[in-house]
Amino acid sequence: MKKSRIEYARHGIQITLSIFLLYIGWQFYKFVMYYEGQMSTFSSRPPSVEGFLPISALMSLRLWLSSGMLDPIHPAGLVIFIAALLTAFLLRKGFCGWLCPIGALSEALGIAGAKVGVQLAMPKALDVILKAIKYLLLGFFAKIIFLDMPVQAVYFFLQNDYNKISDVKMLKFFINLSGTGLAVLVILVVASVFFKHFWCRYLCPYGALLGVLALVSPMAVQRDQSYCIDCKKCDQSCPSALKVSSTKRVYSPECVGCLNCVDVCPKEKALEIRLGKWSVSSKVFGAMVMVIFFGVILWAKTYGYWETSITLEEYSKLIPLSRLMGH
Ligand code: SF4
Ligand code: SF4
Numbered sequence: 121m122k123k124s125r126i127e128y129a130r131h132g133i134q135i136t137l138s139i140f141l142l143y144i145g146w147q148f149y150k151f152v153m154y155y156e157g158q159m160s161t162f163s164s165r166p167p168s169v170e171g172f173l174p175i176s177a178l179m180s181l182r183l184w185l186s187s188g189m190l191d192p193i194h195p196a197g198l199v200i201f202i203a204a205l206l207t208a209f210l211l212r213k214g215f216c217g218w219l220c221p222i223g224a225l226s227e228a229l230g231i232a233g234a235k236v237g238v239q240l241a242m243p244k245a246l247d248v249i250l251k252a253i254k255y256l257l258l259g260f261f262a263k264i265i266f267l268d269m270p271v272q273a274v275y276f277f278l279q280n281d282y283n284k285i286s287d288v289k290m291l292k293f294f295i296n297l298s299g300t301g302l303a304v305l306v307i308l309v310v311a312s313v314f315f316k317h318f319w320c321r322y323l324c325p326y327g328a329l330l331g332v333l334a335l336v337s338p339m340a341v342q343r344d345q346s347y348c349i350d351c352k353k354c355d356q357s358c359p360s361a362l363k364v365s366s367t368k369r370v371y372s373p374e375c376v377g378c379l380n381c382v383d384v385c386p387k388e389k390a391l392e393i394r395l396g397k398w399s400v401s402s403k404v405f406g407a408m409v410m411v412i413f414f415g416v417i418l419w420a421k422t423y424g425y426w427e428t429s430i431t432l433e434e435y436s437k438l439i440p441l442s443r444l445m446g447h
Contacts, residue, residue, distance in 0.1 A: 148287070151166075152291055186271040214376075
């Protein structure tokens, strides 16, 4: 199927952001290697790497909600997390469809699979069972962090040395990938080629949380039956394999707000993204996702809640010790 105009725009944003994150990753690698004695030139640590620490961010959120305290260890992680939650609350899973680099990679692999003609439809019963996995993972983490752990335990976890260098541990996990880790990665890549959005649809607890919030989002794709000609182009374009053509309003927590369906629909007014009774154009929707997400980050930077309180002296002591700390 031909790419829609909004898909071009969305993919452009996803690619730009992915390149930016690769650059961030490289900067962070140099920062860590400097303290490991592998590089002679100092590189500063980019706070955005904390976006890859969702468990720590969930704990920071718990601390904030329970005590009003803002975690000074990984503030950028919490800010990015809140920005994604806010986007989902207002604009469905716009973060997944427009900004998430893992979502972008998952989608790209699915597109590659479709291009070479190996994409498969997941059998319905298996699809339902597999979709439950990400909600179970979300429930598991939410239970431990919000119900089982007293707030003091959350506070002490956030303050401990392991959490302080959890970003360093994450980097090392990927650069020294074990045989098992590599096998899991290969399985995920292959599965994503054969099945659309495999990671996002079945395994990502972050996306599951955004999907739950998106259920109360005032925005949704809506179909007006009186204009619809039942061509099913919307169904074919949906990366989440939703049956848009047989619904009046897409309530599904799986909708990533990509708006492919709206853009490919040949009949004016048959399919629109609406805020109440107002129709919102795809371009405006995409712009809103970016303004809300990056607006929160800009706000946090302006008010000084972005940089970690960990000093360079602490990093110089902790990073060489990181290999002694288990996962
Ligand atoms: S229903 Fe439309 S907006 Fe939602 S994921 Fe499918 S194609 Fe994208
Ligand atoms: S693409 Fe538009 S006209 Fe075709 S089935 Fe979907 S809503 Fe109806």
